[in-house]
Amino acid sequence: MKKTMLLSLTLLMAYPVFAAPEKLPPIPHLHSSVIQGQLPNGLRYLIKPIAPQAGQSSEVELRLLVNSGSLSEDKDERGIAHLIEHMAFRQTQNFGKDEIKALYSSNGMRMGNDSNAFTGHENTTYFFKFKRESLDRGLLLMADWANGKIVFDPEELKTERQVVIDEMNLRKVDTVNWRSFYSVLIPDAPHLENMPIGFEENVRDLSPERIEALYRKLYQPQKMTLVIAGDVPKNIEQTIKTLFVKAPMGDQASQYPALPLTPKVRSYRGNPWPQDELAVSWGFLQPPISDARQVQLQKLAMLALSQRLSKMSTLENEPFANASMADWSGSIGRESYLTLYAAVREQNPGATLTQMYREIRRAREFGLTAAEVTEAIDMYMLAIKNIPASNETWANSLTSSAKMGVPELYVAEQKSIFDPAMITPQAVNAALQQILTTPDQVAILIGKTTTKAANEDYYSWHDDKLNAMIAAVETETLQAPVAHVAKPLLAKEPPRGKVVQTKTENGVTVWTLSNGAQVLVRQQRQPDERIGINGRFAGGALALPKEWRFVSQILPKYMAAAGAGNLTAAEIGQAIRNEELQLQPMFETAQHGFGGVAAERSLKPLMQLIYLGLAEPRSDDAARKNTPDQAYAAYWPNGPGFLQNLYGAAWPYRVWGSLTDFEITTEKLNELRDQLYGNPAQLRIVLTGVADMSQMKDLVERYIASIPPARPTAVSLLPTKIEPKVQSLSNTVLSERLKESLKTFTFRDDKYTVWSVALDGSGSNTQNAFLQEGLNDVIKQRLFTTLREQAGDSYAVNSAGEMSPYYGPTLDISYSVSREKCGEALVLTAQELRKLSQNSVTDAELKSMHELMQKGLDNGPKYPFGYAYSQMFHWVNNSDLSWVNPKPELILTRANVDAAAKSWFVPEKWIVAADACKTLPDLTVLDRKVTAVSASK
Numbered sequence: 001m002k003k004t005m006l007l008s009l010t011l012l013m014a015y016p017v018f019a020a021p022e023k024l025p026p027i028p029h030l031h032s033s034v035i036q037g038q039l040p041n042g043l044r045y046l047i048k049p050i051a052p053q054a055g056q057s058s059e060v061e062l063r064l065l066v067n068s069g070s071l072s073e074d075k076d077e078r079g080i081a082h083l084i085e086h087m088a089f090r091q092t093q094n095f096g097k098d099e100i101k102a103l104y105s106s107n108g109m110r111m112g113n114d115s116n117a118f119t120g121h122e123n124t125t126y127f128f129k130f131k132r133e134s135l136d137r138g139l140l141l142m143a144d145w146a147n148g149k150i151v152f153d154p155e156e157l158k159t160e161r162q163v164v165i166d167e168m169n170l171r172k173v174d175t176v177n178w179r180s181f182y183s184v185l186i187p188d189a190p191h192l193e194n195m196p197i198g199f200e201e202n203v204r205d206l207s208p209e210r211i212e213a214l215y216r217k218l219y220q221p222q223k224m225t226l227v228i229a230g231d232v233p234k235n236i237e238q239t240i241k242t243l244f245v246k247a248p249m250g251d252q253a254s255q256y257p258a259l260p261l262t263p264k265v266r267s268y269r270g271n272p273w274p275q276d277e278l279a280v281s282w283g284f285l286q287p288p289i290s291d292a293r294q295v296q297l298q299k300l301a302m303l304a305l306s307q308r309l310s311k312m313s314t315l316e317n318e319p320f321a322n323a324s325m326a327d328w329s330g331s332i333g334r335e336s337y338l339t340l341y342a343a344v345r346e347q348n349p350g351a352t353l354t355q356m357y358r359e360i361r362r363a364r365e366f367g368l369t370a371a372e373v374t375e376a377i378d379m380y381m382l383a384i385k386n387i388p389a390s391n392e393t394w395a396n397s398l399t400s401s402a403k404m405g406v407p408e409l410y411v412a413e414q415k416s417i418f419d420p421a422m423i424t425p426q427a428v429n430a431a432l433q434q435i436l437t438t439p440d441q442v443a444i445l446i447g448k449t450t451t452k453a454a455n456e457d458y459y460s461w462h463d464d465k466l467n468a469m470i471a472a473v474e475t476e477t478l479q480a481p482v483a484h485v486a487k488p489l490l491a492k493e494p495p496r497g498k499v500v501q502t503k504t505e506n507g508v509t510v511w512t513l514s515n516g517a518q519v520l521v522r523q524q525r526q527p528d529e530r531i532g533i534n535g536r537f538a539g540g541a542l543a544l545p546k547e548w549r550f551v552s553q554i555l556p557k558y559m560a561a562a563g564a565g566n567l568t569a570a571e572i573g574q575a576i577r578n579e580e581l582q583l584q585p586m587f588e589t590a591q592h593g594f595g596g597v598a599a600e601r602s603l604k605p606l607m608q609l610i611y612l613g614l615a616e617p618r619s620d621d622a623a624r625k626n627t628p629d630q631a632y633a634a635y636w637p638n639g640p641g642f643l644q645n646l647y648g649a650a651w652p653y654r655v656w657g658s659l660t661d662f663e664i665t666t667e668k669l670n671e672l673r674d675q676l677y678g679n680p681a682q683l684r685i686v687l688t689g690v691a692d693m694s695q696m697k698d699l700v701e702r703y704i705a706s707i708p709p710a711r712p713t714a715v716s717l718l719p720t721k722i723e724p725k726v727q728s729l730s731n732t733v734l735s736e737r738l739k740e741s742l743k744t745f746t747f748r749d750d751k752y753t754v755w756s757v758a759l760d761g762s763g764s765n766t767q768n769a770f771l772q773e774g775l776n777d778v779i780k781q782r783l784f785t786t787l788r789e790q791a792g793d794s795y796a797v798n799s800a801g802e803m804s805p806y807y808g809p810t811l812d813i814s815y816s817v818s819r820e821k822c823g824e825a826l827v828l829t830a831q832e833l834r835k836l837s838q839n840s841v842t843d844a845e846l847k848s849m850h851e852l853m854q855k856g857l858d859n860g861p862k863y864p865f866g867y868a869y870s871q872m873f874h875w876v877n878n879s880d881l882s883w884v885n886p887k888p889e890l891i892l893t894r895a896n897v898d899a900a901a902k903s904w905f906v907p908e909k910w911i912v913a914a915d916a917c918k919t920l921p922d923l924t925v926l927d928r929k930v931t932a933v934s935a936s937k
Contacts, residue, residue: 021222024067024254029292029407029416034398037237041249042222043146045240046402048229048394048411053527057858058132060230061395064142065402066124067255068218070196077214079164079198080206082119084150084215086160088126089117091151092144100141101789105781105848107131108855119196122256122333123403124218129392132231136239143243146224148216152208162792164203166816170751170795171197181272182332185285185442188260191332220250225402229394258287259333263439267466269458271446278344278447278454280353282360283328285440286336292406292417294431295336299327300423301432302338304368304376307577309342309359311484313570319352321345321561322570330404338435346622347454349445350461357443358473364436366480367429376428377420379578384409386580386599389528390862450626486574487567489608494615497705499697506884511697513705516681520875521696522688522884525861529689531603532864533583534872535593535610536684539676541652542590542719542806549652550662551672553631555592556585558669561627562620564612569623572609581606582865585613589652590719590806592676593683597864600691607703610685614677615707617670624666642913645745646758647807650722675717679710686872689864719806724758734907735923738830742920745913752796752814753825753914755833759809759904766874766883770891771900772801772809773856774849778841779905781848782832783815791828793821805877811904822917830907830926837905840898849897853888 023042030036035047052058070081089100089111104115107130114129126145130138144150168175175197182192226240233239262285289295302325309323321343328337340360344352368376387393387410394411401407409418443466449455501512511519541552563569583596583606594613598606644651685704690696710716729744731737747754762768776799787794794815803809817825841849860867874883907926 021220021249021251022254023222023249024225024402025405027401027405027407029412030401031411031413034411035237037240039221039241039245041245041247042220042254043224043226043244044402045226045228045237045244046398047227047232047236048398049232049236050230050391050394052231056526057855058231059391060130060132060135060138060228060232061391062126062128062130062135062138062142063225063227063395063399064126064145065225065227065399066126066219067122067223067403068220068252069120069122069124070194070198071121071190071256072218072252073194073198073214076202077198077206077210078194079168079196079200079203080211080214081124081218082196082198083160083164083203084211084218085117085119085124085126086164087152087157087211088145088150090156090160091153092141093149093151094140094144097153097156098789101785103134103137103141104128106134106851108848108851108853110777110852111784120332121191121194121196125399135232139239139243142226143246146219146221146226146244147247148219150215150219152212152215154208157208157211159790159792161203162821163788163795165200166793166818167795168197168200168203169818170816177270177272180270181268184266184268185283186259186332187262189332191259217250217252220252221247222249222254223252225399227395227398227402229398230391256333259335261285261287261335261440265439265441265443265466265470267443267445267461267463269445269461271448275447278347278349278449278458279341279445280344280349280356281339281341281444281446282353282356283337283339283442283444284435284438285442286435286438288334288405289336290406292412294434295329295406296409296418297423297428297431298336298338298435300373300376300380300418301368301428301435302327302340303380304372304428305359305363305432306340307376307379308363308368308372308481309340309356310570310577311486311574312359313342313345314484314486314568314574319345319348319355320570322573330400334404344447347449347451347626348457349449349454350457353443353445353461354469354473357470358476358478360436361473361476362478362481363432365478368425368432369481369483370425371483373423373425373428377423380418381420382578382580384414388530388862484574486577487571489565489567489572489575489605489612491566493702494611494706496702497707498701499705505881508881508884509693510881511700513680513700515705515707515709516679517683517685517704517707519685519687519700519704520871521690521693522686522871523693524689524691529691529861530864531598531600531606531690532686532688532866532868533594533596533598533606533610534686534868535595536591536686536872536876537593537676537679537682538591538876539682539717539719540588540590540592542722543592543676543717544652544672546652548664548668548672550628550631551664551669552587552592552652554627554664554669555673555676556587557627557631558620558623559585559613559617559673561623563618563623564609565616565618567612567618568620576602576605576609579605581609583609583613589802590804595865595869603695603699607699611703611707614680614683617673617677619666619670621666624664624669628662628664642745642747642754642756643810645913646724646756646810646911647722648725672717675715678714679716680704680707681709682716683707684872684876686868686875688868688871689861721806724760724808729911732908734830734926737908738826738912738923738926739920741911742914742917745911747913747915750819750916751816753817753822753829753912753916755813755829755910755912757811757904757910758807759811762809762904764803764805764809764877766878766886767891767896768809768900769803769873769877770853770886770888771896772803772811774853774888774892775836775841775897775900775904776801776811776813777852778845778849779813779832779836781845782836783813783829786828786832787815787817787825791821791824793817793825793828803873803877817914817916819916819918822914823919823921826912826914826917827921827923827925833905833907833910834926836901837907838902840901846892846894846897849892850888853892857886857888 306325313320323342579602581598581602780799
C-alpha cells in the first residue's frame with residue numbers, strides 16, 4: 001500500500017495539476033541570421049530570411065508550434081484536441097466558410113502537400129507553405145488560431161466530428177500498436193491513457209461549449225512558437241507584433257514537465273511502425289538535456305558506436321546484416337531517446353540481440369578509439385554540410401529546436417556547440433558512458449519472421465529472458481575492439497567506353513554510348529541542385545513468363561541484399577559511408593531499373609555502383625533465401641485484385657493467397673536478373689542537376705559506357721502489351737451498372753471505396769500525362785469538398801493514375817468511408833463524375849490546373865529522385881524532345897481539357913469497388929437527367 005501511494009505521489013509531483021504560467025525561454029546558440037524574439041504575451045517567434053535563388057519561386061514556410069496536446073484533455077475530452085486542430089481549417093473570425101480552403105489551394109498549393117497539421121501528446125503543430133504574395137493572409141490565419149479566433153460553427157462542427165471519427169477508424173490498428181509500444185517505453189507516464197486519437201463518443205457528443213473551453217485552455221500565447229523561413233519582407237517583425245499580440249498571456253504552464261523515466265532494462269516485441277525487415281534495436285532514454293554541446297557529443301558517440309557495428313556486419317560470422325543509429329529525442333516529450341538498430345542476418349533475432357548487447361558492454365568497458373571518434377566527426381560534419389539548404393529544412397529544424405529547447409546543429413552557430421577542433425576522444429567517451437549507463441533502456445525485436453525457428457525465437461523473448469541474457473554477457477571476458485578496414489568499391493578500373501553520338505536540343509543533351517546505352521542529361525537549373533538519376537529498361541513484371549512473375553517482387557530486394565562485384569551489401573555500405581548518395585533497384589509493371597540521388601562530390605561512387613550492379617552482379621544464396629519471404633511479407637495485403645479484375649489474367653501479379661507456393665533457385669534468379677538487366681543497349685539513363693558536363697561525360701564513359709554488351713547468345717525479356725477487359729457491364733442504366741460493379745469487383749478493404757477506369761485509345765505521352773494529373777486533381781478537390789467538407793463522409797480522398805504504352809493509362813479515385821456513409825458517398829461521387837463529364841471544368845479550375853502543373857515544373861529540381869523519374873517518363877513516351885520545356889497553358893487548353901473530361905470521366909465507363917457498402921440507398925436518383933449549370937468558358 002505504501003509503495004502504491006508513493007508511486008501516485010511521484011506521478012502527481014511529476015505532472016502538477018496547477019502550474020504558474022511563464023514565458024518560453026530563448027533558444028541559445030541560434031545562427032546569427034535567425035531573428036529570435038518574443039511578444040509581451042509570451043509568444044516566441046523565429047525568423048530565417050532566405051532570398052530565393054535563381055530559377056526558384058518566392059515561397060515562405062510557416063510553422064505554428066503549440067505546446068499543447070492530448071495530455072491536457074480530461075477523460076471525457078480525449079480526442080478533442082485533435083478535433084480542434086481540424087476545426088482550425090474550417091472557419092475563423094477573419095476567414096469565412098471555404099476561405100481557408102481557397103487560401104491553401106491558391107497558387108498551385110494543396111492541402112496535405114503544402115499545408116497540414118498534427119496533434120500529439122504534448123504538441124500541436126501547423127505547417128504551411130505560401131507564395132510570397134499570400135504571406136500576409138497566411139500570417140493572419142495563424143494569428144486567428146493563436147488569438148482564440150477559431151469559430152466553432154455548429155453545422156461545421158457536426159460535419160468535422162464525422163471526419164475525425166472516420167480518421168479514427170482508419171488508424172485503429174496503428175493506435176493499438178502504439179499503445180502497446182508506449183506501455184513498455186513509458187509505462188509510468190499518463191501518455192498511455194491520453195492517446196491523441198481519443199475516443200469516438202467524446203468526439204461525437206462533447207458539447208460545443210466544452211470544446212471551445214478546451215481550445216482556450218490549450219491555445220495560449222505563452223505556449224506558442226511561430227517559425228517563418230523564406231522570402232520575408234523587411235517589416236516581418238512588425239507584422240508579427242501587430243497580428244499576434246492581441247491575446248493576453250494565459251494561465252497555463254508554457255510546456256509540460258519531463259516524463260517520469262523507468263529505471264530498468266525491459267523488452268518490447270512488436271511493430272509500432274509497419275516494418276517487414278526483421279531487426280533488433282536498443283534504446284536509451286534520458287531526461288531532457290539542456291546543454292546543446294552535450295546533445296551533439298552524445299549523437300557523435302552513438303554514430304561512432306553504430307559505425308563499429310556496421311563494420312562488424314561486413315564479417316560473415318556476425319549476425320548483423322547492417323547497423324545504424326537513430327535519434328528519436330522529442331518523439332513523445334522532450335526526453336533524449338537514442339537508439340542502435342541492426343537488421344537480422346539468417347533469421348536469428350535472439351543471437352543478433354545478444355551480440356548487440358555484447359557490443360554495448362564492450363563499448364562501456366573499453367570505450368571508443370581515437371580513430372573511431374575522428375571518423376565519426378568527419379561523417380557527422382559531412383552529413384550536416386550536405387543537408388539541402390531549403391526553406392523547408394530551416395523551418396523544420398527551427399521547429400524541432402523550439403520543441404526541444406536546444407538548437408539543432410543545422411540552425412545553430414555550429415562552432416559554439418560543435419567545434420571539431422575542440423572535441424577530444426575523452427569527451428566523446430564520457431558522453432557515450434552517460435548514454436550506456438542510463439538505467440532506462442528498451443530492447444526491441446521488430447519486423448516479420450519468415451521461418452518457424454525464427455518465429456519461435458522471436459516470441460520467446462520477454463523481460464526475464466532478456467535479463468538472463470544480460471547477466472550471462474556480463475560474466476564473459478571481452479577483448480578490446482578490433483579495427484576493420486573498408487574495401488574500395490572497385491578493385492580496378494574497367495576498360496573505358498565512349499560517347500559515340502551527341503544530340504543537344506531544347507537545353508538537354510542525349511549521349512549514345514559505345515555499348516548502345518543512352519544517357520539524357522539536364523543541366524543544373526538551380527544553385528545547389530543535387531543530381532537525380534533514373535535508369536530504365538523496358539520490361540518489368542510484364543516481361544516475365546507467367547510462372548516467374550512473382551520475381552518482380554523479389555528481384556529488387558535480392559539485388560540490394562546480394563551486393564555486387566566482390567563486395568557484400570554491408571561492405572558496399574561501408575565503402576560509401578562518407579558519401580552522399582542513394583541508389584536503389586526499381587521494378588514496376590512494365591519497366592525496371594534503378595533510381596537515386598547524389599551530391600556532385602559523390603558522382604564517381606554513384607557511377608561505380610551502377611557499373612557494379614549491371615556489369616558485375618553478385619550471386620548470394622543467403623540473399624536468395626531471405627528475399628522471397630521478405631517480398632511475400634511486404635506484398636500488399638489486398639493483392640492486385642482490383643486491377644486484376646480490370647485486366648483479367650493478363651495482369652502480371654498473382655493474388656495474395658496463391659503466393660505461398662512460390663520457390664526459386666539462386667541460379668534461376670540470377671538467370672532472370674541477367675535477362676532483364678544484362679543488355680545495356682536497352683538501357684536509358686536520365687541525369688538531372690548536372691553542373692559540370694565535362695566531368696559527367698568523363699564518368700559516363702568510364703563507368704556506364706564500360707558496361708559490357710550483352711552476350712550474342714543472351715535472351716532479353718521484353719514486356720508484352722495487355723488490354724483491359726471490356727468495361728461495359730451488362731447494364732447501361734447507371735444505377736444497375738453500379739450495383740453490378742459492386743458485386744463483381746472487390747478491394748478487400750472496407751475502409752475505402754475505389755473507382756477506376758482504363759482509358760482505351762488514349763496514348764501514353766506528355767499531353768495525356770498533364771491532362772491525367774490535372775483532371776485527377778480537379779476531381780480530388782471536388783470530392784474533398786463534397787465528401788469531406790460538406791457531407792463529412794471521408795477523412796481521406798486520393799487520386800492517382802498510371803500511364804504506359806504497354807497497358808494504357810488508368811485513373812483511380814479512392815476515399816475513406818464508413819459503412820453507414822458508404823452508399824451516400826457512392827451517390828455523391830457518381831454525381832460529381834457526371835458533372836465533370838458533362839460540364840468539364842470551370843475557368844477557376846482550369847487556372848488552378850495551370851498553376852499546379854507549373855508549380856510541379858518549377859519545384860522539380862528540389863526533389864531530384866522524382867524529377868529524374870518524371871523526365872524519364874517524358875523521354876520514353878514521346879517521339880522527340882519537344883516535351884523538355886512544357887508550358888501548361890499550351891497543353892491544358894480549354895479544348896484539350898473539355899475533350900478529356902468528356903471522354904475519361906463518363907461514369908458509365910467507371911468500375912467501383914466498395915466493400916463497406918453492405919446496404920445501398922436508392923441509386924435510381926443517378927438515372928435522372930443532370931441539370932447542372934454549365935461551367936463558364
